[in-house]
Amino acid sequence: MDSVSxxxxxxxxxxxxxxxxxxxxxxxxxxxxxxxxxxxxxxxxRVTGVSPGRFLSALRxxxxxxxxxxxxxxxxxxxxxxxxxxxxxxxxRFKSSVGVSPTEYRRLGGRDVRSPRSPYDRxxxxxxxxxxxxxxxxxxxxxxxxxxxxRIPQGRxxxxxxxxxxGRFVMEHVxxxxxxxxxxxxxxxxxPMLVGIEGPIVVHHDxxxxxxxxxxxxxxxxxxxxxxxPLNSRALNVQHLPLNADVVMPAAA
Numbered sequence: 001m002d003s004v005s006x007x008x009x010x011x012x013x014x015x016x017x018x019x020x021x022x023x024x025x026x027x028x029x030x031x032x033x034x035x036x037x038x039x040x041x042x043x044x045x046r047v048t049g050v051s052p053g054r055f056l057s058a059l060r061x062x063x064x065x066x067x068x069x070x071x072x073x074x075x076x077x078x079x080x081x082x083x084x085x086x087x088x089x090x091x092x093r094f095k096s097s098v099g100v101s102p103t104e105y106r107r108l109g110g111r112d113v114r115s116p117r118s119p120y121d122r123x124x125x126x127x128x129x130x131x132x133x134x135x136x137x138x139x140x141x142x143x144x145x146x147x148x149x150x151r152i153p154q155g156r157x158x159x160x161x162x163x164x165x166x167g168r169f170v171m172e173h174v175x176x177x178x179x180x181x182x183x184x185x186x187x188x189x190x191x192p193m194l195v196g197i198e199g200p201i202v203v204h205h206d207x208x209x210x211x212x213x214x215x216x217x218x219x220x221x222x223x224x225x226x227x228x229x230p231l232n233s234r235a236l237n238v239q240h241l242p243l244n245a246d247v248v249m250p251a252a253a
Contacts, residue, residue: 010221011033013221021081047222058154058224058225060082062227065110069105069109069110075102075103078102090102097228098228099155100229108229124206125173125176126174126175126205127170128147128211129169133196133216134216138191140165143184144185145163145214146159146160146182146228147160147174147181151224153226176206178203180197181212182226183195193219196214
């Protein structure tokens with residue numbers, strides 16, 4: 001991606017972040033990028049993988065996640081601070097994108113403690129295997145790995161696991177479709193969040209065996225916000241895994 005496009009999209013994202021509680025139109029975002037709105041939309045999609053409107057909506061919900069676990073503000077206050085006039089609309093979108101309601105997310109401390117479940121669970125399916133590879137000599141905390149039907153990691157993943165450190169994984173019973181895989185680490189000692197993204201991964205038939213390696217790197221401003229609520233490590237027994245143990249992704253219960 002050329003530097004001119006990245007700088008333009010970066011300016012637009014800065015404006016989004018600075019104005020999460022304010023109404024922003026595509027014209028406003030395009031003006032900050034100094035592009036026409038039609039050219040801006042194409043460039044933004046090319047750089048980030050999603051449209052400007054979806055990126056802004058995801059930023060708002062990501063900020064709401066942070067505020068729910070770091071402030072005593074009410075859900076109503078938080079919904080207004082991230083640009084929602086209706087608490088009902090905010091709560092509905094939060095639950096559909098994160099997997100739990102705002103109140104439950106706060107109560108659980110930003111974790112989803114339920115057993116993995118998926119509307120895609122069925123016998124058969126394909127297998128996706130590969131490795132999560134480390135990012136140089138950076139210390140890596142607990143890793144969450146998920147398979148999603150969308151470029152934005154949101155809702156409950158099709159397949160998921162939590163593990164300690166990089167290493168090999170296997171995802172079984174993956175249905176036919178187009179999927180996006182993401183791994184992200186919990187920050188350690190002030191280090192940045194590390195992410196690994198792979199996709200789209202196209203599964204055509206039951207019995208397919210596909211390779212998908214994830215290379216961890218510091219999260220970029222251009223990476224779509226992470227909306228899904230990571231599963232609590234205890235829900236997936238990560239405390240019983242030795243460092244760098246192979247992980248088989250759990251089928252949905």
